[in-house]
Amino acid sequence: MIAACIRASTDEKPILILTHTNAGVAALRGRLDAAGVLRTRYRITTIDGWAMRLVGTFPQRSEQHTNILKLKNPGTDYPALRAGALAIINGQHLSGVIDATYSRLVVDEYQDCIVQQHGMIAQLSELLPTCVLGDDMQAIFGWGTNVLVDWSNAVEASFPPIGQLSTPWRWDNAGAPRLGQWLLWARSALQTGTPIDLRSAPDEVTWMQISGPDDIQTLTRAAYAASPVADGGALIICDSRRPNRHRDIASRVKGAVVVENADLSDFIRFAERFDFDAPSATDDLIDFAASTLTGVGAGQLKQRLVSLLAGRAQKAPTEVEEAAIAFSKNPVPIAAVELLVEINKQAGVSPLRPAILRAAIQALNGCVYKADFYEMAVRAREQSRVLGRSVPRRAVGSTLLLKGLEADISVVLDTDVLDARNLYVALTRGSRRLVVCSTSPVLQR
Structure with a gap:
């Protein structure tokens, strides 16, 4: 609907579109x-990304210290x-x-706005004609101090x-109208606490x-479940509360890629603590590569490096070595970039967290001095x-990271621990097929 409205618009100035996640930005741009x-x-852009740009451009007007832009x-x-x-x-x-820059404002996934974000949008709506879209059943971003x-x-x-909207267009357009109607019923069932018996679901489930x-x-x-169409995409949904759950699953499924949060927080932490001059710097960089790629063989590479540097190795070094x-x-x-690139080129190595690897190479390439790395990472x-970023063909993540995305097939792994709203988000990611893993065929929320 957003795409159709902007295509039909006769506005001379660009329309500002805000949403909540990088994945949502990528999905909207694709549409x-x-x-x-x-x-x-x-x-x-994202709502917080737009706020960061505003504060970064006018820090004194914001009355905030510029250190907050580092998100430490x-x-x-x-x-x-x-x-x-x-x-x-x-x-x-x-x-x-703002009036001279944009013609109007559209905000997607509005149900995920916390009170502060709503305050920003409400004030912007005084300056720009504004339309917001959302579904209260998909409000899942409220946790800790975040008050939706x-x-x-x-x-x-x-x-x-x-x-x-009452027509399940996504599923109708994908040729799966029965799945769309069933999901409409499931939405009502989750709202009222009615049990959902998966054995009576349509064949697409x-x-x-x-x-x-x-x-x-x-x-x-289950994560290997095939799309019903050639080259179709899949979203594999895990519980966000289990540490490294999505990375563990992705590392077991060939071609699966982890969807990262907008903060790229793991990469930023690495950039903050990485010391080029530390005795462990090479090992740390190899371990970082192993955390973003599968098939690296970090332990073996580090052992070979010790042998090669000591002059004990009988075999000549490979390009990676x-x-x-x-x-x-x-x-x-620049030497760090060359090592990461060579590791990535090895036979049997495949991307696991490409967004982080790309960001690392970009940051390292931007460095003039070693001390620049953290700033370049930010x-x-x-x-x-x-x-x-574009959505990978087989993406693994939590409902928080995958909400707003769609694929031909959705695979819900941790169904038993998802509450009603998170479960509804998970169930509605697949436009043609749905795979649900649970201990019982009857889901009760």
Whole structure:
């Protein structure tokens, strides 16, 4: 609907589109491209990404310290960014600039706005004609200090309803209307606590019984479920509360790729602590490569490096080993890039976390000095936040990371621990087929 509206628009200025995740940015941009909408017709980013750009451009007007842009302490930095952006908007310093830059504002996935974000959007709506879209049953971003905006008392008060979609277009357009109608029923069932018996679901729904959350063999088999169309995509959904769950699953499924959070937090932490001059620098870089790629053989490579540097090795070094030797002798950013690239080129090595590897190479290439790495890492993260990334063919992540995306098939691995809203989000990711793993065929929420 967003794509159709922008395609039909006659506005001379670009339309600002805001959503919540990098994956959502990528999905929306893909839809807009598929609809033939010129990129000059719109600007798209995440709500927090737009706030960061605003505060970064006008730090004094924001009344916040610029250190918050580094997001070293997300729990306090994000609220400060949102407060800073709101201060700039409320101060009316940019009213003319915003009006001259954009024709209107569209906000997707509005149910995930927390109170601060809603305050920002409500103020922007005083400057730009604004339309928000959302589904209260998909409100899953409220945790910790994040208080989701009240849909009835706050959202609908600021943005009076103009209509409700009731046709499952995604599934109708994909040739799976029965699945779409069943999901509409499932939505109502989850709202009312009615049990969902997967045995009575349409043929597009497959139930796979597991013995428990650690039934890795069955879960891995489910994650390999084939799309009903050639070259179709799959979203594999795990529980976000289990540490490294999505990485473990992705590492077991050939061709599977982990979807990262917008913060690229693991990469930023690595960049902050990585010391080019530490005795362990080469080992640390090899371990980093092994965390972003499968099939690296980090232990063996590190052992070979010790032997080669000591002059004890009888076999000549491979290209990867030569790159590791070069970095060990001259630990500079360009040598780090060459080592990561050579590791990535090895036979049997495949991407696991390509977004992080890309960001690392981009940051290292941007360094003039070793000390620049962290700053360049933050810049690479922000570029990724603004541009978004294409969705991998077989993506693994939590409902928090995959919400807003769609694929031909959705595979829900940790069904038993998802609450009603997270389960609804998981069930509705696949447009043609759905695979549900659970201990019982009857889902009760």
